[in-house]
Amino acid sequence: MLKLCKKCENYHPITNFSKKTKNKDGLQDYCKSCNKIDNHKFRILKPDYKQEWDTKNPGVQSKIFRNWCKNNPEKLKEIQQRHINSWGAGVYEIKNIVTGERYIGASKKLRIRYTEHFTGNEKISNKNLQASIKHYGKKLFEFKILEKIADTNLLLKRERYWIGKEKPEYNIYLYHQQ
Numbered sequence: 604m605l606k607l608c609k610k611c612e613n614y615h616p617i618t619n620f621s622k623k624t625k626n627k628d629g630l631q632d633y634c635k636s637c638n639k640i641d642n643h644k645f646r647i648l649k650p651d652y653k654q655e656w657d658t659k660n661p662g663v664q665s666k667i668f669r670n671w672c673k674n675n676p677e678k679l680k681e682i683q684q685r686h687i688n689s690w691g692a693g694v695y696e697i698k699n700i701v702t703g704e705r706y707i708g709a710s711k712k713l714r715i716r717y718t719e720h721f722t723g724n725e726k727i728s729n730k731n732l733q734a735s736i737k738h739y740g741k742k743l744f745e746f747k748i749l750e751k752i753a754d755t756n757l758l759l760k761r762e763r764y765w766i767g768k769e770k771p772e773y774n775i776y777l778y779h780q781q
């Protein structure tokens with residue numbers, strides 16, 4: 604089924620329109636790409652709009668979000684799962700951009716590992732790296748994916764390969780301490 608976009612005046616499949624329950628057909632007047640351009644222009648013209656709105660309407664945004672989560676548990680789960688798996692598995696490097704020191708590790712869920720490192724999850728982290736992040740602040744560290752690995756059975760092997768090749772400082776210090 605097709606619908607006319609009131610902005611670009613083209614007919615698009617109805618899947619190219621977002622929902623708008625107030626409209627008779629339940630769809631927005633503008634197609635998704637026109638909406639995207641409009642939103643983009645608006646953000647450039649009024650960059651502080653969102654923050655201003657939040658200040659004028661304290662707590663409303665988070666309440667809307669909480670309600671949405673409560674009413675859409677399946678969808679929320681799906682989004683969280685998609686987020687968790689979004690970077691896949693692989694070998695990564697964390698680099699102190701002041702000293703150049705590096706740490707190399709591997710994870711089945713790179714996206715989660717990234718968050719864990721920078722929120723100080725002591726269980727998974729290298730003590731030297733952890734101390735260094737505490738000292739310099741997380742903004743002075745870069746996270747880089749060295750290799751994405753589809754077959755997670757190869758993770759350990761590939762991690763060893765990268766550590767042997769790059770000799771990352773934080774990993775090596777730990778080795779000497781033990």
Ligand SMILES: [Zn+2]
Nearest residue numbers: 608611634637
């Ligand atoms: Zn359009």
